[in-house]
Amino acid sequence: MKAGRLKQILLLTDGCSNHGEDPIAVAALARNQGVTVNVIGVLDDRQNEKPQGLEEVESIAEAGGGVSQIVYQKSLSQTVQMVTRQAMTQTIQGVVNKELQEILGEGQSIEELPPATRSEVVEVVEDLGEACELEVLVLVDTSASMQHKLPTVKEALYDLSLSLNARTGSNQFSIYTFPDVKHTIRRVIKWTPELGEINGVFSKLSSGGYTPTGPALKEALYAFTEKPLFRGMQDGEDPYEETGF
DSSP, X not given: OOOOEEEEEXXXXXXXXXXXXXXXXXXXXXXXXXXXXEEEEEEOTTOOSOOGGGGHHHHHHHHTEEEEXXXXXXXXXXXXXXXXXXXXXXXXXXXXXXXXXXXXXXXOOGGGSOXXXXXXXXXXXXXXXXXXXXXXXXXXXXXXXXXXXXXXXXXXXXXXXXXXXXXXXXXXXXXXXXXXXXXXXXXXXXEESOOTTHHHHHTTOOOBSOOOHHHHHHHHHHHGGGSOSSTTOOTXXXXXXXXXX
């Protein structure tokens, strides 16, 4: 197998969506378009209980074929790296399992292989994870309750770029924030292989009072068309026109 290109949205939020489309449905749409949606729910270090608003975190990630975690600020950097890499492995395993079924028949997966063969396949999956091209669009909730957490988010994303750039495969990152009054989401860093410029950007971010997670996820999908993600699409054609959104 050759290393391919993996596309991820990494959503960082601390609250329940309260405006616009259902984010779970939009995450399912993203998955159908080949974009994995990972979600990290960020807790205040002083919180003792999980807020009700974070219950949808797991549902969004499940619909988007990704990984979810709820984490305190102090552990955010390690969690961001873990979730991104775990999602890579999960996606590659899904591709490998599909190929195994085509070769060996229905019901075959990595777990069903004999131990020696399984070990070899797992090694292939790990190698592909190191060599694949990775595109990570980071979508940061900057609603009012997230404002004091943004410095921690900034540090976590910088550490993420350092960690992933230690791979042999190429990386592309972009960062968008929401809500934005005019465009739902706001691009703060365009596609780049490194996040070194993140320090100057996060200090200028302003917060909003509502959380349109569904519309933000949908708008984030359009950012991948810069690559482009939707091959054969005509100019002016909406790739989501027939999805009901």
